[in-house]
Amino acid sequence: MLRVYLLTCFLIVNAVLCYGNTSAWDNAYLLPSFLANLVALVIGFHFALKRKELNLDTIIWVFVYMFFFLAPVIQLGNGAFFPNTMPIAAADVVEANFILLIWNFVYLLFRIGKRSEPVEPASSLPEAANASPLPFMTDRIRQIYFASAFLVFGLTFALFKFQYFFGYADYSSKGLDKSILLIWNITTQGVVVANWIFMFDRRRRKPSLAASSQLWLSTAMLLYMTSPFNTTRFYLGFIIILIVYLFYEHRMTPGKFVWVILSGLFFIFPLLNYFRYGFKGIEVPSPYHLMFDQLTELHFDAFSNLIATFHYCAEHGYAFGYRLLGVFLFFVPRSIWTGKPLSSGEAIGDYISALYSLNFNNLSNPLPSEFFMNFGWVGVAVGAALCAAIVNKLEKGIHKNRYVHALIAGFLFIIFRGDLMNAFAYCFGTYVIMVKMPAVISRLQGPARDRGKEGPPWKMNPRKREWGADSF
Numbered sequence: 001m002l003r004v005y006l007l008t009c010f011l012i013v014n015a016v017l018c019y020g021n022t023s024a025w026d027n028a029y030l031l032p033s034f035l036a037n038l039v040a041l042v043i044g045f046h047f048a049l050k051r052k053e054l055n056l057d058t059i060i061w062v063f064v065y066m067f068f069f070l071a072p073v074i075q076l077g078n079g080a081f082f083p084n085t086m087p088i089a090a091a092d093v094v095e096a097n098f099i100l101l102i103w104n105f106v107y108l109l110f111r112i113g114k115r116s117e118p119v120e121p122a123s124s125l126p127e128a129a130n131a132s133p134l135p136f137m138t139d140r141i142r143q144i145y146f147a148s149a150f151l152v153f154g155l156t157f158a159l160f161k162f163q164y165f166f167g168y169a170d171y172s173s174k175g176l177d178k179s180i181l182l183i184w185n186i187t188t189q190g191v192v193v194a195n196w197i198f199m200f201d202r203r204r205r206k207p208s209l210a211a212s213s214q215l216w217l218s219t220a221m222l223l224y225m226t227s228p229f230n231t232t233r234f235y236l237g238f239i240i241i242l243i244v245y246l247f248y249e250h251r252m253t254p255g256k257f258v259w260v261i262l263s264g265l266f267f268i269f270p271l272l273n274y275f276r277y278g279f280k281g282i283e284v285p286s287p288y289h290l291m292f293d294q295l296t297e298l299h300f301d302a303f304s305n306l307i308a309t310f311h312y313c314a315e316h317g318y319a320f321g322y323r324l325l326g327v328f329l330f331f332v333p334r335s336i337w338t339g340k341p342l343s344s345g346e347a348i349g350d351y352i353s354a355l356y357s358l359n360f361n362n363l364s365n366p367l368p369s370e371f372f373m374n375f376g377w378v379g380v381a382v383g384a385a386l387c388a389a390i391v392n393k394l395e396k397g398i399h400k401n402r403y404v405h406a407l408i409a410g411f412l413f414i415i416f417r418g419d420l421m422n423a424f425a426y427c428f429g430t431y432v433i434m435v436k437m438p439a440v441i442s443r444l445q446g447p448a449r450d451r452g453k454e455g456p457p458w459k460m461n462p463r464k465r466e467w468g469a470d471s472f
Helices: 002-022 030-050 056-078 090-111 139-160 178-205 209-225 233-247 254-273 287-296 302-316 322-328 344-355 367-396 402-417 420-445
Strands: none
Touching (some): 002 030, 030 056, 030 090, 030 254, 056 090, 139 178, 139 420, 178 420, 233 254, 233 402, 254 287, 302 344, 302 367, 322 420, 344 367, 344 420, 367 402, 402 420
């Protein structure tokens, strides 16, 4: 009953806010188009919060609310231009809302009724609080990753000193090809994050002076390589969500997790953003401006870039999958593939910059927009169904494959915000660095003494079997 009451209050408050910010616009369909998506949001939150275990829907519906409802509603009441400098037109907003309405309800249609396998909650298992979510892990793998992270840290510090930590210098200054630079950044960040995860898991389960010392060194390397000055808020969010999903799932309900995400979006990340370019000229605003000013900035440009996308497609046509080919072959340098398509965010950025006052082409482009750019209206419906099918598959094996599930949960915001080429590159590259490489090393070294008396994870008793075996 409490959930129903809170969702009813959520519906009423947001409906009133929507009415107040759309009443000045002369379009009879504007308010109903927002309210229809608000109803989809409430339904989505209801089913996500109804479940006892953490689930990917909590992250997805928070994203939809923040980027596709709250941000555009605030932007409509703020002025005549979107964050990407496009002029606001009520007809464009209605069309964008209709695209999102198709996405939201098709996703709901394919998600409602699908639940994870009926398993005993983690908190009810006596060994769950201290069990490792990394059953493939051995001390040799940990030491390989610790040495690799130390080499990455040492090389970076030797080249840039503290200029890297404060975001004043990075590897882009070394003249690397864009694809090579992307792969390098994914690899270095992935190794450092994976090392911290492995060391934290070791210290958590087997406290010792050596484990504590390596964890402290790993923490220092992580803070240097992924500081709030040199790393985007969304990658920092990935790290936080990964840690929560991996080590604290038995302490976290979906409702609590929603509050964690909203706290990060409204307070933590806006505050960190003031330090992104160092300490010079910092003036932290009031809490109200800290929370809501960001909604009118490029951080929340997903809705306006969706509008830019259907204008772009009206002039240039649909890609019919060619841009998706560029997504899956992101690692091919343009010097080899001269016809490699631009990422959708870069293409939209160039399009807007040519027409309006935007002088920036490194834009995001949300997932519904990617499918629209490739296949039009049909692509939006198919994309939503495909997304729901993938989530269904992931949720079905959540307790068997918690490590990969945690990685995907961490990357959901990046995937949904886009653009897809950069998001897929980071997701796939990080998956290889943090999951497949340890699995390969584990297979190559064979059964080891430090696996424990129970033997390799794929031979463990199903009752005690933790996550990871099915992935390898």
